[in-house]
Structures are given as structure tokens and as C-alpha cells.
Amino acid sequence: MNVHIGVERSRVMPELDGGRQPSIRDVARLAGVSHQTVSRVLNDHPSIRPETKQRVIDAMGELKYRPNRAARTLVTSRSRTIGVLLATRGEYGPTSSIAAIEDAAREQGYWVTTANLPATTPEAIAEAVAHLREQDIEGLIVIAPQVRTFDVLAELALGVPVVSLQSAAGALRTEIADDQVTGARLATEHLISLGHREIVHLAGPRDWIEAESRMRGFLDAVNDADLMTHPPFLGDWTADFGYYAARELARRRDFTAVFAANDLMAIGLMHGFRDMGLDVPRAVSIVGFDDIPVARHVWPPLTTVHQDFRGAGRRTIALLLAEMGVDTGYADAPVAAHLEVRASSAPPIGAQVG
Amino acid sequence: MNVHIGVERSRVMPELDGGRQPSIRDVARLAGVSHQTVSRVLNDHPSIRPETKQRVIDAMGELKYRPNRAARTLVTSRSRTIGVLLATRGEYGPTSSIAAIEDAAREQGYWVTTANLPATTPEAIAEAVAHLREQDIEGLIVIAPQVRTFDVLAELALGVPVVSLQSAAGALRTEIADDQVTGARLATEHLISLGHREIVHLAGPRDWIEAESRMRGFLDAVNDADLMTHPPFLGDWTADFGYYAARELARRRDFTAVFAANDLMAIGLMHGFRDMGLDVPRAVSIVGFDDIPVARHVWPPLTTVHQDFRGAGRRTIALLLAEMGVDTGYADAPVAAHLEVRASSAPPIGAQVG
DNA sequence: GCGCCGCATGTGAACGTGCACATCGGAGTC
DNA sequence: GACTCCGATGTGCACGTTCACATGCGGCGC
Numbered sequence: 001m002n003v004h005i006g007v008e009r010s011r012v013m014p015e016l017d018g019g020r021q022p023s024i025r026d027v028a029r030l031a032g033v034s035h036q037t038v039s040r041v042l043n044d045h046p047s048i049r050p051e052t053k054q055r056v057i058d059a060m061g062e063l064k065y066r067p068n069r070a071a072r073t074l075v076t077s078r079s080r081t082i083g084v085l086l087a088t089r090g091e092y093g094p095t096s097s098i099a100a101i102e103d104a105a106r107e108q109g110y111w112v113t114t115a116n117l118p119a120t121t122p123e124a125i126a127e128a129v130a131h132l133r134e135q136d137i138e139g140l141i142v143i144a145p146q147v148r149t150f151d152v153l154a155e156l157a158l159g160v161p162v163v164s165l166q167s168a169a170g171a172l173r174t175e176i177a178d179d180q181v182t183g184a185r186l187a188t189e190h191l192i193s194l195g196h197r198e199i200v201h202l203a204g205p206r207d208w209i210e211a212e213s214r215m216r217g218f219l220d221a222v223n224d225a226d227l228m229t230h231p232p233f234l235g236d237w238t239a240d241f242g243y244y245a246a247r248e249l250a251r252r253r254d255f256t257a258v259f260a261a262n263d264l265m266a267i268g269l270m271h272g273f274r275d276m277g278l279d280v281p282r283a284v285s286i287v288g289f290d291d292i293p294v295a296r297h298v299w300p301p302l303t304t305v306h307q308d309f310r311g312a313g314r315r316t317i318a319l320l321l322a323e324m325g326v327d328t329g330y331a332d333a334p335v336a337a338h339l340e341v342r343a344s345s346a347p348p349i350g351a352q353v354g
Numbered sequence: 355m356n357v358h359i360g361v362e363r364s365r366v367m368p369e370l371d372g373g374r375q376p377s378i379r380d381v382a383r384l385a386g387v388s389h390q391t392v393s394r395v396l397n398d399h400p401s402i403r404p405e406t407k408q409r410v411i412d413a414m415g416e417l418k419y420r421p422n423r424a425a426r427t428l429v430t431s432r433s434r435t436i437g438v439l440l441a442t443r444g445e446y447g448p449t450s451s452i453a454a455i456e457d458a459a460r461e462q463g464y465w466v467t468t469a470n471l472p473a474t475t476p477e478a479i480a481e482a483v484a485h486l487r488e489q490d491i492e493g494l495i496v497i498a499p500q501v502r503t504f505d506v507l508a509e510l511a512l513g514v515p516v517v518s519l520q521s522a523a524g525a526l527r528t529e530i531a532d533d534q535v536t537g538a539r540l541a542t543e544h545l546i547s548l549g550h551r552e553i554v555h556l557a558g559p560r561d562w563i564e565a566e567s568r569m570r571g572f573l574d575a576v577n578d579a580d581l582m583t584h585p586p587f588l589g590d591w592t593a594d595f596g597y598y599a600a601r602e603l604a605r606r607r608d609f610t611a612v613f614a615a616n617d618l619m620a621i622g623l624m625h626g627f628r629d630m631g632l633d634v635p636r637a638v639s640i641v642g643f644d645d646i647p648v649a650r651h652v653w654p655p656l657t658t659v660h661q662d663f664r665g666a667g668r669r670t671i672a673l674l675l676a677e678m679g680v681d682t683g684y685a686d687a688p689v690a691a692h693l694e695v696r697a698s699s700a701p702p703i704g705a706q707v708g
Numbered sequence: 709g710c711g712c713c714g715c716a717t718g719t720g721a722a723c724g725t726g727c728a729c730a731t732c733g734g735a736g737t738c
Numbered sequence: 739g740a741c742t743c744c745g746a747t748g749t750g751c752a753c754g755t756t757c758a759c760a761t762g763c764g765g766c767g768c
Contacts, residue, residue, distance in 0.1 A: 020723095023723090023724050034747065037746085037747060039726060048747085052747085067488070068490075069433075069489060071428050071724035074724080074726095075726045076725080077424075077753080102470045103470055103472065106469060106482075114466055118457065128460075264648060271650075271651040271655070274653060294621050296625075297596070298652050299625065299653040377755080389755085390756085394717085401714085402715095428723050429754085
């Protein structure tokens with residue numbers, strides 16, 4: 001890590017007054033027009049003679065003019081900036097979505113500024129929101145999948161459109177996106193169709209929106225099949241927890257399959273079961289959720305629910321921009337979650353496959 | 355994914371003129387002082403009576419006054435914004451570093467705005483930089499580990515300090531950070547000390563700074579031990595490529611160990627070797643680089659070089675802010691990379707361990 | 709008692725842009 | 739030929755903040 005590319009401010013310019021950046025007035029003077037004409041060129045005003053326009057553009061080029069965003073924002077009170085509130089810790093999914101969000105925003109001439117949540121306490125959220133708000137954001141995208149985040153956000157009443165990457169938000173006007181639920185249902189039904197009757201769900205933390213959706217999908221499938229339900233095991237998304245959970249679960253042996261709410265926990269589970277002498281998938285079948293890039297390469301390759309993170313990011317930003325009155329023209333249909341069946345799931349020992 | 359938290363602009367306020375946001379003049383009027391006094395309160399000017407200050411603060415509270423950043427930026431020409439140029443695709447390492455960067459920047463009162471690189475073509479880089487530059491960034495952090503990125507950047511001469519998260523940058527004033535090199539050396543020496551004499555390096559793509567550093571560390575160690583060097587195998591960082599590489603390598607069988615330039619490729623390698631009937635670590639030892647969270651949970655648990663990404667992020671931003679004349683008080687000593695020895699590496703068959 | 713200094717505060721201008729309105733000239737209409 | 743209308747451009751101000759400078763006032767030294 002190191003530094004390079006020096007600071008070089010002063011270059012040999014046509015005529016710069018006091019060493020300051022050229023303004024539209026400087027451009028106007030050079031082009032022999034008024035500053036307003038320059039402004040019109042900048043904003044693609046219709047009634048302006050092509051010849052005049054060209055002269056202005058040439059002048060801009062000669063002076064290396066760059067519009068001053070602060071001045072523009074001051075007068076229009078449009079910052080063209082979107083805030084992103086993040087409560088993730090480098091998980092694969094959200095990261096991919098953020099890239100898509102940033103791409104689309106940039107394409108529409110918006111800037112994206114981010115604020116990380118060190119914790120999901122109301123204070124931390126308020127602090128991060130205050131930081132973004134100071135930036136005069138025109139919209140906010142929340143990638144902070146804890147339900148409580150939205151409660152806090154609702155109270156802050158920040159006066160700009162808010163969209164969440166996640167499916168639902170308890171306290172608020174809500175239309176459950178069913179990707180998560182149906183994905184979880186698919187995973188569970190897959191295990192059931194293999195012949196499993198005793199399935200444990202290793203869920204995400206209480207209060208996480210995705211955790212709840214996936215748990216609901218699991219419970220729906222289990223109930224529909226009239227199976228006994230084990231109480232879900234609550235985890236924290238990490239592979240380390242999966243490992244720990246496996247050691248706990250291995251003592252019980254009252255199940256033949258585990259549906260983990262994400263791939264990391266699933267991978268940790270496989271590791272833990274292996275250490276406890278339980279073979280996957282012969283003794284225990286495991287299904288994950290997310291289809292992170294390594295999922296297909298671990299041993300055994302992980303059966304998991306594939307999600308389209310990038311598409312989710314695109315839809316989120318499209319929704320936000322629409323809410324802000326910007327027409328993006330994007331109309332991605334949500335790519336339905338689907339199951340990637342690999343080797344970590346198999347019929348239970350002695351089961352006749354349906 | 356959905357929307358919530360409505361837009362609610364107009365609230366019952368003391369006296370708002372034309373429905374616009376309160377300015378320092380409104381606050382001044384309410385507090386019975388001049389606008390300049392309000393400005394002084396905002397900027398913690400020393401000579402101001404505590405009593406006056408309190409009156410101003412109360413007025414601010416009553417009006418729910420929030421400073422207008424655009425106006426401030428306009429007059430000070432300090433945007434307090436740092437740009438981050440990203441050429442990663444959700445890899446674990448950089449993501450962790452970004453969070454650290456954002457945290458530290460926020461702590462210092464700076465905003466972070468990001469631009470993703472869809473490709474590393476000069477055009478894409480120029481476009482992303484133009485976008486950031488329009489935002490009047492005061493500094494730039496580059497997380498785009500391709501050498502060519504820096505060449506393009508150097509040409510753009512953007513007039514603000516630039517710092518890279520990565521170690522080195524070919525075309526520029528350079529002090530090689532030795533973390534990467536020594537980390538790779540550690541990994542290689544570990545294999546050598548186990549008794550391996552024929553070691554293949556699965557490198558990152560040509561032109562990537564980290565790829566080069568890690569390759570150098572590998573070559574240094576191999577040369578110091580007077581071993582024959584196989585030409586490195588160039589990969590693309592993905593687990594999929596690792597899988598492919600394993601199938602290619604398995605045909606040769608002229609080696610007993612592979613040092614992969616990152617964990618994803620290492621995990622793909624293990625998968626590929628397994629499919630080709632080669633046991634890891636009995637037939638082939640594998641060492642990775644990064645210590646991503648799943649590394650300890652795959653089978654066999656991966657021996658790898660642990661990096662402190664968060665620390666790297668902190669050091670990067672400290673460096674940039676220092677370059678910008680901001681004293682952060684941060685003085686993190688770089689945490690040296692170290693080797694996590696796990697089960698994917700073992701002595702070659704028939705080797706007497708030294 | 710006078711002048712000086714420094715604290716606390718006020719006054720006016722400036723930053724660079726967009727908006728509302730004014731102006732000017734030429735084409736079209738009767 | 740006078741009037742209207744519209745396209746093309748100019749003039750002045752406003753946005754909300756900070757900066758440079760001015761002002762008033764009390765205390766202190768001689």
C-alpha cells in the first residue's frame with residue numbers, strides 16, 4: 001500500500017485569473033456570450049443556435065472547464081446523490097448487489113455514498129443516517145436486513161424515499177417479496193421429496209428479515225407435508241457457527257437433514273458433522289442458501305438456493321429512482337430463485353425415494 | 355424488496371417562510387444575533403459567549419436547522435468527499451477493507467463515494483474517474499489491483515492525492531509493501547519445510563499487482579531453496595478456474611504441492627484434484643492465500659496466509675488523509691501476514707520431514 | 709482620563725450556478 | 739406596414755454559507 005501520482009494543480013492555462021477554477025462566466029467571456037447561454041448549453045436547452053453552442057463547447061474545452069457541483073446543488077437543491085446504509089460484514093450477496101446499485105445509479109447520473117453500520121443499535125443507525133442526511137441524499141437504500149433497523153428508520157422520518165434491498169420490513173407498509181420464502185420452500189421440498197421426514201432448520205439470527213422469510217418458507221413446506229417440526233436452531237450466518245451447531249446437533253441424532261439459512265453456515269455444518277463422524281450426505285443431508293461461488297467446490301458440493309444478487313440490486317435502484325421520479329427504463333423481471341442440486345443432499349439411509 | 359417510509363416534507367414548524375429549509379439567517383433571527391454568529395457557532399469559533407452560543411443552539415433545535423453542505427462546499431471549495439475506485443467483484447478481502455475505509459472516513463467527517471469499474475479498459479477507468487471528479491473528491495482510493503489501472507490513472511493527472519490499497523504500482527513511484535511478498539514466501543517455505551521439492555504456483559492474472567507480489571514471494575523462496583521452478587500457472591482468482599487448473603495439472607503429476615495465489619482458486623483446486631482421484635493432502639498439498647472465512651471449514655481445512663484486510667483499509671485511509679493534510683491520529687502498525695497451517699498441507703509421500 | 713488591545717459580534721461581499729424576466733430581431737398575419 | 743409571436747440571447751438576483759473587515763465595549767496601563 002502506498003502513494004503515488006502527485007498533486008499538480010497549476011497547469012499552463014489560457015487565462016486564469018486568481019488561480020481559481022474556471023466558471024461559466026470565464027467560459028462565457030471566452031466564447032463571447034453571456035453566462036446564461038453557457039448554462040443553457042450545459043443543460044441542453046432546446047433554443048440555442050448550433051453555432052453558438054459549438055463556440056461555447058470549444059471555450060469549455062480550452063479552459064478545461066468543469067461544472068461546479070456544489071453551486072449547482074445549492075441553486076437546484078438536488079444533490080443527485082443516493083445514500084446506501086449498510087449493515088453487512090462483507091457477505092457475498094450484498095456486495096454483489098451494491099455493485100449493481102452503483103452501476104445503475106452512475107448510469108443515471110447519480111452518485112452513491114455509503115455508510116456502514118458498526119452495530120444495529122438505534123444510536124448507530126441514527127448516527128449513520130445523520131451522516132448521510134448531511135450529504136443531502138435524495139434517496140436511501142437500506143441493506144441492513146434487521147427488522148429493527150426499519151423501526152428506527154421509520155422514526156427518523158428522513159423525508160426522502162427509502163427502499164430496502166431486503167424483502168420485507170415488519171413495522172412498515174409491506175409486501176413480502178416471495179423470492180426468499182419460495183426459495184426456502186424449494187430447498188425444504190427437495191429434502192422432503194428425497195424422503196427426509198426429520199429436518200432441522202439452522203436459521204439466521206432473530207430479527208433478520210431474510211432469516212424470517214427463509215424460516216417461513218421452511219415451515220410452510222414442512223407443514224404442508226404434515227411433518228413434525230423441530231424448533232429452528234438460531235445461528236448468526238457464520239461458518240464458525242455452523243461448525244458449532246453441527247457439534248450440538250450431532251448429539252441429538254433425531255434428524256436426517258438440515259436446511260441452513262445460508263451457505264456459510266451450511267459449509268460450517270458439513271465441517272462439524274465430518275469432525276463428529278457423520279458423513280454428508282449419507283448420514284445427514286445439507287442444503288444451503290445463496291449459492292456463493294465456493295458452494296459448488298466444497299466437499300461435498302453444496303445443494304443450495306441460487307439467488308440473483310445483481311438483479312436484486314438493479315431492481316432496488318430502479319424502484320428507488322422511480323420513487324424519486326426518475327424514469328430509468330429498467331424493467332428487470334425478478335429472476336426467480338432456483339435450487340442448485342448438488343451432492344450434499346441425498347435420500348436418507350433406508351428410505352425409498354419418491 | 356419494496357418501499358416504505360413515506361415522504362413527509364412539511365411539518366408544523368415555528369415560522370417557515372416559503373416552505374424552504376431554515377438557513378443560518380433564520381436561526382440568527384430567532385436567536386437575535388447575526389448570521390455570522392451562527393456560522394461561528396457552527397464552526398466552533400473560540401471567541402463566542404457561552405450564553406450566546408446556547409441561545410443559537412436552542413434556535414437551531416427549534417427550527418430543526420441542518421447546515422447546507424452545498425453552500426458550504428461552494429464557498430470553501432472543500433467537498434469533504436473521498437472517492438473509491440473499485441475493480442473488484444465482491445471478493446472477500448476488498449469488501450472488508452472498504453468497510454474500514456468508510457468507517458474511518460466518516461469518523462473524520464468525510465463522505466465516501468464509490469465507482470465500480472465494469473472493466474479495466476482505459477475508457478472505463480476514465481469514465482469512472484470523470485464521475486468521481488465531478489463530485490469534487492478531495493482524494494482517491496484505488497482498489498483496482500491491475501497495474502494498468504495505475505498507468506491510466508497517472509495519465510489522467512487528476513490533481514488530488516491518490517492512494518492504493520494494493521502494494522505496488524509499476525509505473526509509479528513505488529515502495530513495495532512486503533506483506534504480500536513475505537506472505538507468499540511463508541507459504542512456500544512451509545511447503546518446502548514439509549519436504550516438497552516440486553511445487554507449482556497457481557498465480558493470479560498477469561497485470562495484477564497482488565498476483566505479481568505473491569509470485570515474487572513464491573519465486574524468492576523457491577530460488578533460495580535451490581529448487582527447480584515450474585512455470586507458474588496463470589489463473590483468474592475464481593474457484594471455477596482452480597477446478598479447471600486441477601484437471602490440467604493432474605495430467606502432469608510432476609509436482610507434489612500447489613501454492614495458489616488465493617483461497618478461492620485453492621478451494622477449486624482441491625475440488626478438481628478430488629474429482630481426478632488425487633487426495634489432498636496425501637497426493638497433493640495445497641496452500642492458499644487470504645484466509646477467507648470458509649477456509650477453515652472446507653475439506654480438508656485449508657492452510658493459507660492470513661491477511662488483515664480491515665487493518666489494511668485503515669492504513670490506506672490514514673495514508674490518504676495524511677496526504678490530504680488531515681491528521682487522523684491513526685498509527686496502526688501493519689499486522690504482518692502469517693500462515694494458518696491446517697490440514698491441506700502435509701509432507702509428500704515418502705518424504706522424511708526436516 | 710486617555711489610548712490601546714482584545715474579545716464578542718455585526719456588515720457586506722463572494723463563491724458558481726439556475727431561474728424569472730427582459731430584450732431584440734425576424735418571420736408570419738391581416 | 740403595424741402587430742403578434744417565437745426563437746435566441748442577456749440581465750439581475752437568489753441559493754446558504756464563509757471570509758475579510760469593521761465596530762463597539764470593557765479593562766488595563768500610565
